[in-house]
Amino acid sequence: MSGFGPGVDRSAPAASAGAFADSRPPASDRSGVGSTGPGSAPAVPSIEFEAVSFAYPDGTRALSQIGLRIGSGESVAIVGQNGSGKSTLVRHLNGLLRPTTGRVLLDGNDVRPIHVARLASSVGLAFQNPDCQLFSGRVSTEVAFGPRNLGIHGGELEERVRAALEEVGLDAEASTNPYDLGYSRRKLLALASVLAMRTPILALDEPTTGQDARGVARVRDVVARAFGEGRTVIAISHDMRFVAESFRRVVVMREGCIVLDGAPDVVFGEAAWGELRASYLEPPLPSVAGARLGLGATVTEAAFVAALERRAGTISR
Ligand SMILES: Nc1ncnc2c1ncn2[C@@H]1O[C@H](COP(=O)(O)OP(=O)(O)OP(=O)(O)O)[C@@H](O)[C@H]1O
Ligand SMILES: [Mg+2]
Numbered sequence: 001m002s003g004f005g006p007g008v009d010r011s012a013p014a015a016s017a018g019a020f021a022d023s024r025p026p027a028s029d030r031s032g033v034g035s036t037g038p039g040s041a042p043a044v045p046s047i048e049f050e051a052v053s054f055a056y057p058d059g060t061r062a063l064s065q066i067g068l069r070i071g072s073g074e075s076v077a078i079v080g081q082n083g084s085g086k087s088t089l090v091r092h093l094n095g096l097l098r099p100t101t102g103r104v105l106l107d108g109n110d111v112r113p114i115h116v117a118r119l120a121s122s123v124g125l126a127f128q129n130p131d132c133q134l135f136s137g138r139v140s141t142e143v144a145f146g147p148r149n150l151g152i153h154g155g156e157l158e159e160r161v162r163a164a165l166e167e168v169g170l171d172a173e174a175s176t177n178p179y180d181l182g183y184s185r186r187k188l189l190a191l192a193s194v195l196a197m198r199t200p201i202l203a204l205d206e207p208t209t210g211q212d213a214r215g216v217a218r219v220r221d222v223v224a225r226a227f228g229e230g231r232t233v234i235a236i237s238h239d240m241r242f243v244a245e246s247f248r249r250v251v252v253m254r255e256g257c258i259v260l261d262g263a264p265d266v267v268f269g270e271a272a273w274g275e276l277r278a279s280y281l282e283p284p285l286p287s288v289a290g291a292r293l294g295l296g297a298t299v300t301e302a303a304f305v306a307a308l309e310r311r312a313g314t315i316s317r
Contacts, residue, residue, distance in 0.1 A: 044072040044200040044232055045107035045122055047093065052102035053256075054088055062088040064256040066102070070234065075227045077243040078236045080253035081280040086236040087128050089253070090203045093234070094123040121150050124194035128205035128236070130186040139165070139181075139189060140174040146197040164196035167225075169218055184210040191222065202226050204235040208242050220246050240284040244268060244299040254279045265297035 047070040054063040062085045070076055078086045091097040092104050095116040104111045106122060124146070127133040136142035143161045152160060165171045168188040173181065178189055187210055194202065207219045216239070223246045226233045237243050243250055243264070250267040252260035252275070260267050260275055268276070268287045276283055290298030295307035 043107075044230060046070065046072050046105075047201070047232070048103075048105040048108070049089075049092070050103045050105060052092065052099045052104060054085075054092070054097060054100045062256055063092075063099075066256075066258060068251065068258060068261075070232060073227070073230045073232055074249055075223065075233045075247045076235075076249045076251060077247035078234065078251045078253060079238065079240070079243060079279075079281060084253040084279070085256040086253055087205055088256075090125060090205055090234060090236060093119075093201065093203050094125045095119045096125070117149065120146070120197065120199070122199055123201045123203060124197045124199035125203045126191045126194045126205060126207060128209075130183070130190035133190045133193065134178045134186060137177050138174075139170060139176050139178055142178055142189060143193050143196045146193055150197060160196045160198065164192040167195055167218075167222060168192045169214075184212070184215055187211065188215065188218065191219070195222065199231075201232045202234070204233070206236050206238065208237060208239045216242060223247075240268070240282065241301075244284045244287070245302075252276065252279055252281065264299045268299045269297055 047068075049066045049068040052063055052066040053061070055061045066085075066089065068089075078089065080086055088097060092099060095111055095114065098112055106114075106119075111119060134142055136145060140161050143164050144157055147157055147160050161174070162171065165174060168191050170181075170185065170188055170192060173185070173189075178186055181189060187207065191204065191207055194204075204219075204223075207222075208216045211219060220242065223233050223235065227248075233247075235243075235247070248263065250260070250262065250264050251258055252267060259279060260272055266272065268283045270287075270291045273283055284299055286298045286301050286304035290296060290304050290307060293308075293311075295304065295311065298304035298307050
């Protein structure tokens with residue numbers, strides 16, 4: 001146990017955006033997030049996008065006036081149609097991209113003058129395309145690269161590599177060449193490389209793409225664990241089931257703008273279906289089925305089954 005709060009009560013109702021309350025102590029009271037060694041305990045910075053617009057050099061306008069605040073320790077899924085600006089948005093978190101206009105702030109500090117290498121100690125970004133991230137000829141060397149750049153060496157480095165590979169189920173592949181792994185396992189390797197850095201903020205760009213049920217479950221566990229430890233977890237996904245089950249807040253993007261932002265039962269609730277479908281998104285099946293059967297907001301299978309059981313109990317009594 002890393003000394004963080006009591007972990008995540010998944011049965012608790014998801015908190016609303018902007019008023020993210022959970023049972024954990026404030027991040028500033030937790031220790032060990034992103035720790036670089038015994039005794040060091042950097043807090044988890046808040047994130048703020050302040051009227052951020054971004055255009056690529058060819059003139060493509062990818063973000064328009066984004067205003068978004070993500071508090072310390074939130075779990076946020078970003079969803080939206082292809083090309084809506086999701087990846088562009090998260091690439092602003094670690095300085096890979098800088099706003100054309102507007103500001104990105106970490107704990108109130110504009111990140112513009114902060115070098116990418118320094119931002120890397122706060123934000124770990126797992127790329128959408130792992131092949132843009134991986135470069136080493138050996139799995140263990142790949143995973144060691146990030147933490148080594150943060151100044152981690154020796155036994156601590158070995159332990160981080162071992163733990164990160166174990167967390168994604170690649171512990172038996174430490175000596176393998178990453179390019180001998182299939183796409184789905186290269187995705188997991190890219191995730192392990194970021195996990196090994198133990199950054200207070202984790203940003204995962206489509207972590208479940210290409211994963212079978214076991215792979216999705218691993219990613220779900222990674223998200224739950226990081227969130228339970230008090231880190232901020234942000235993930236882009238097209239998998240609404242994963243989003244509904246793993247995140248407390250959902251941000252929907254369309255054409256470079258945020259069009260919905262709230263707890264899963266609100267964003268996937270019937271009142272939002274029109275907006276979702278305008279963004280080429282389908283609400284999770286349990287939401288639709290729950291609404292059709294008059295069961296109320298049932299965004300996850302577990303919530304749907306529980307609501308059905310409650311109704312069955314009421315009928316048989
Ligand atoms: N390097 C680039 N140069 C020019 N335009 C780009 C570049 N990368 C992305 N774009 C454009 O910027 C817009 C936003 O792209 P982005 O990759 O952020 O979308 P996305 O929501 O992540 O999409 P997807 O779901 O397909 O991953 C799109 O119009 C895309 O074509
Ligand atoms: Mg993308």
